[in-house]
Amino acid sequence: xxxxxxxxxxxxxxxxxxxxxxxxxxxxxxxxxxxxxxxxxxxxxxxxxxxxxxxxxxxxxxxxxxxxxxxxxxxxxxxxxxxxxxxxxxxxxxxxxxxxxxxxxxxxxxxxxx
Amino acid sequence: xxxxxxxxxxxxxxxxxxxxxxxxxxxxxxxxxxxxxxxxxxxxxxxxxxxxxxxxxxxxxxxxxxxxxxxxxxxxxxxxxxxxxxxxxxxxxxxxxxxxxxxxxxxxxxxxxx
Numbered sequence: 001x002x003x004x005x006x007x008x009x010x011x012x013x014x015x016x017x018x019x020x021x022x023x024x025x026x027x028x029x030x031x032x033x034x035x036x037x038x039x040x041x042x043x044x045x046x047x048x049x050x051x052x053x054x055x056x057x058x059x060x061x062x063x064x065x066x067x068x069x070x071x072x073x074x075x076x077x078x079x080x081x082x083x084x085x086x087x088x089x090x091x092x093x094x095x096x097x098x099x100x101x102x103x104x105x106x107x108x109x110x111x112x113x114x
Numbered sequence: 115x116x117x118x119x120x121x122x123x124x125x126x127x128x129x130x131x132x133x134x135x136x137x138x139x140x141x142x143x144x145x146x147x148x149x150x151x152x153x154x155x156x157x158x159x160x161x162x163x164x165x166x167x168x169x170x171x172x173x174x175x176x177x178x179x180x181x182x183x184x185x186x187x188x189x190x191x192x193x194x195x196x197x198x199x200x201x202x203x204x205x206x207x208x209x210x211x212x213x214x215x216x217x218x219x220x221x222x223x224x225x226x227x228x
Contacts (some may be wrong), residue, residue: 003156031215031216033217035219039145040224041221042118042206042208042220042221042222043157045115045216048215048216050215088156088157090217092215095163097161098145098170098216099145099210100145100210102147102159104156104157106156107155107156111175
């Protein structure tokens with residue numbers, strides 16, 4: 001199936017720094033989702049975006065639905081050690097057989113150095 | 115959101131045997147999904163299990179290898195049949211909510227095949 005390209009693949013930052021990551025696709029999506037996965041856990045939904053151009057915040061996290069509907073961005077401000085994990089984007093599109101189809105990004109691994 | 119539990123949380127199995135993974139949700143949902151995640155990799159969709167219809171499998175996954183049951187709106191099982199070491203992975207179930215535009219994941223089942 002289709003896979004979304006995330007960049008960067010990994011990041012090593014100092015505590016307190018801001019973080020930016022993005023997700024791109026060759027196809028348009030109706031919904032963009034951002035997840036965080038801790039080791040040994042399932043992904044946890046952070047932010048959902050429903051409209052092109054939409055900018056949504058969840059605490060120190062801000063995500064944007066690209067106006068072309070082919071990309072999305074996630075920013076984390078003032079990073080803290082518990083931000084460590086792997087961040088995945090996902091795009092949603094209708095599927096005639098199953099109702100909805102979700103495609104996941106390749107992931108961005110974030111390490112925060114205290 | 116939804117509270118999703120999976121059993122077992124982890125298992126070590128012998129080659130050639132089968133393991134059935136259970137997924138329980140605390141509310142009724144139409145769409146359930148099963149994913150596989152290799153260590154350090156993104157999520158790969160195995161199949162979509164909508165209640166009242168046969169599961170829809172993605173390319174590369176077949177019903178004989180990964181039979182799925184969806185007896186009601188709160189429960190599903192995935193069986194990994196005739197296991198080989200290549201089946202060692204994390205298996206995740208998820209549900210579609212908010213009009214099925216958002217996905218929420220269970221904690222995963224970590225499978226090791228020896």
